[in-house]
Amino acid sequence: MKIAVTGKGGVGKTFISGILAYRYAATGFTTIAIDADSSPNLALVLGMTETELEKIVPVAENQLLIEEKTMTGYPGVYKLAFSVDDIVRHQAVLTPSMVSLLVMGTVQAVGSGCACAANSLVRNLVGHLITRSDEVVIMDMEAGIEHLGRGTAENVDMMLIVTDANKASLVTAGRIVKLARGGGIPRMAVVANRVRNKEQEEKIKDAASLLGVPVPVIIPYDEAILDAGTRGVAPVFMDTPATRAIECLRTWIEEVTTS
Template sequence: MKVAVCGKGGVGKTFIAGSLAEAFFRQGRAVLAIDADSSPNLALTLGLSPEEAQAIVPVAENEELIRLKTGTSYSGVFRLTFTVDDIISEHAKKTPAGPGLLVMGTVRTMGSGCTCPAHSVIKALVRHLIVERDEVVILDMEAGIEHLGRGTAEGVDTLLVVTDANKKSRETASAIIRLARASSIRDIRLVGNRVAGERDAVAIRSCARENGVPVGILIPFDPVVAEAGINGEPVVRDGSGALAAIETLAKTLTGDDGQGAGP
């Protein structure tokens, strides 16, 4: 299963992507998390220290990976397929949370150019990656809608569009859904985050209804998550309503909730 997580900046997209990857890992699945955001923070969500995160070689800078796995360079044609286990064992960074992590790439200095080559590599990786039944790939996409124009999320099975009750967040979610509908992605779900009450829930459900997509889950506002974010610490699983909701989402996506895996 290949799942992309996207949404407006600041809605909690990376927290959900990382927590979802960990939830799948706790199910006993092989999980590859791909940070496709040009401002990568997924490593921290998965338990790595800032120093460890800085030391990761991004895919866009890993010429050996590109050459070995595609048989070509940036300008050539991607010819080969490869497996999740292969990527995890050889090139992904193992994280304290369990999943393997690949970082797409980022602009490290001013004037160093755009991340378009990195997006091309990730697009090819996602398209050619062979995913077995008990394997999951989670992509933490760049905030906003630009990545859909690049086609970075092509080849995913499910697109999770994250929003909170804020009107601008819902407008961005609607724009993402419209663009995604023009792609090959068949399963698009809206995920509500930081839902503080019925008013928030109604706004998010209305957004889903207006765009003709199901609500994947409503994740409650969680002071445990807020406190962890302030302190820069991992979220303590016990007592976290947000993590419990994300565990439920993982079961829903794999059909382990008894209701099937959705569309």
């Protein structure tokens, strides 16, 4: 199972990605979570400390790894094809939630000059995980629609488009649906997050209906989750209305992808 979680920045993608990954791991699945956001914080949701997060070297910032995999010995010339299996084994970090985390990082962090080698490494690695891995792979994608332009979300089994009732979030969700449909993504769902009332719920459902995409769950605005974030507490082990809704989302994904 390969799931990409997308949406406008600030709508709760990372929270949903983390809880969903934990819920899969808790039910016995080998789970890999990929933090593909340019501001990686998925580790914190999965139970790691800020100090532990700072020690993780993102794939795109690992200059030794990039050179080992892509360099040919000739300036400006790099390999387009290489094995990435060992990167998954050695770079993934096991989190307290029993989810293996892989932080992709941003190619801009590699340094000045051409980032072609870093781009190639990230693209090959993501392609391997999406098209060949037998585990549950959950990708917390970069905010917006850039990831669709780069093709990093190709061949996923399910794309979740997270949105709240904000107009800008709904507009971004619509753009993602149209691009994903044009790219051949087989299954999509709009995930309504931080919903405070029936009016907001209906607003999101109406927008999704116009796009022809289901809304399998309504994740309510949850003060307990907000408070946990303020206190720096990982929400994965919490039992709240929001986390229970995400478990319902996991069950729905299982049903539609195995039917």
